[in-house]
Amino acid sequence: MNAKRQDGTGDRLYKIFIYVILGLLAISILVPVAWVFMASIKENSEFYGNPWTLPAGFYWQNFVDAWNAANMGSYMLNSVLVTALALLLLLLIALPASYCLSRFQFRGRKALNICFMAGLFINVNYIVVPVFLMLRDGDVWLKNVFGSSFLLNNLVVLAVVYASTALPFTIYLLSGYFQTLAHDYEEAAYIDGAGYGTTMWKIIFPMAKPSIITVILFNFLSFWNEYIISMTLMSSSKGPKTLPVGLLNLMQAQQSAAQYGIMYAGLVLVMLPTLILYICVQNQLTQGMTMGGLKG
Amino acid sequence: MKRSRGRSAFLFSCIAPAVILFFIFMILPTLNVFRMSLFEKGAYTPTETFVGLKNFRTLLADANFIRSMQNTILLIVVVTIITFAFALVFAAILTREKIKGQNFFRIVFYIPNILSVVVISGIFSAVYKPENGMLNSIIGLFRDMSDPILWKGEKLVMVSLIIAMVWQAIGYYMVMYMASMSGVPQSLYESASLDGAGRIAQFFQITIPLVWTNIRTTLTFFIISTINMAFLFVKAMTSGGPNHASEVTLSYMYSQKDAGLYGYSMAIGVIIFLFSFALSALVNKVTEREPLEF
Incomplete structure (x- = not known):
């Protein structure tokens, strides 16, 4: 009896301890993020005192300057275009491929599956230099033959590279889902006279909606946030840039010009879309990841 | 037909x-x-000459490369250990104990994972700023700050990187382990506590062995992705500086490409490929256990 009561106080102390630790971790994540939001509406002169003072007022000019003067508006548009195009391409290519690779028997199927699995281990940033050189050489050749080149500093090419390098993970995730479906669906469709294509588009893909949403979510985040490939393939100072690269340039420029407000406004502009998306779909995202299991 | x-x-x-x-x-x-690692190829020379293993021999004598390799290994070891220890313990606590606001914690801990590394490095530049940065202003409450701590100085830059990388990764892995730990049947814990096993014993003897398969796969992938994440963080936060103190292998490869030494840069690329394959094979081998069923 006595021992049990002691256990009770121990339990309570343990509980409090856990709440303190969890609380501290939550604070260490929330406070810096919230601080950036706060800093984005501060005037430049407010950055020289105590960092914890609240903003004196809403200084929206930071956002206006970031959007117009620092070009974040057009970078945002570029990012939206690249991300949307890459997602569209990825789905159009990966869905039929993973369907066939997981549900049809044909010669070479196993080899292809192994190749795509091996692709999971090739990190995009390991091969960014040869991809860049390949496109640069392509440009040189195009210039010699046709007089103009379009491979580097091109948003469409960037989207194609994004989609191609996301193929192994996407095919892995989608094949995993297609394998769980019973073959009866297709057989019933064939008996009703549907062809392969119709069966795939009308019967199978609608069923795969939850996996497709997971694929879109993960790849949206990785395309939207990516900056190494974008920086390498769009290195021309006059050419188009995506949002993270623009932000990186802004951060580097800020070190000499000390325009803190604009920099933090730029930070908010980059993270706001992902945060809003996350708040809307956080359940799908945190549950979807157990399905995929791994991410590069 | x-x-x-x-x-x-x-x-x-x-x-x-x-x-x-x-x-x-x-x-x-x-x-x-x-292929290119065996050639000498520069940005300003259109031709390439076959040089065999010369690039690799130069690498072995390159002090900056050795340093970048050491930094990469340091980050892999330390970041992996800290992230996994915290992620496993927190996941166990959140699934086992009845914590109020469990959902809130899960949502908050996952936030860093959805942010771009560029954004994270921006946030941490505000945290690490020597004068009136967040961290130094808090430490300033306890000690004199007449000479501020230089978080991105040569001495502390690796520590700062480790903190940022753990901050980014911890939530993702925690949420993942919460999912797999919630599959462990409650009855196992009940019979264990009847036998007198405490929380810590239960954690090591029930929870960990039962989610081991999951730990093993994620560990392999985490280690591989750390090679890459280290690059993303270094490139955005420090550009390898100050004075090459925070250079990692991939960032060194990238800087050699910027210097126009393509062949040399690709020799580093080959080392990274071989290193990451060898490492995943090693981790796979070391973590091999008999799979347990519940």
């Missing part, structure tokens, strides 16, 4: 685009990494 031809045409048109793109943008560049 007609049907079978239709079938082949269908299969071909579905698979070919994926295979072509995968080949052009992943297989071909990978082969090129290995």
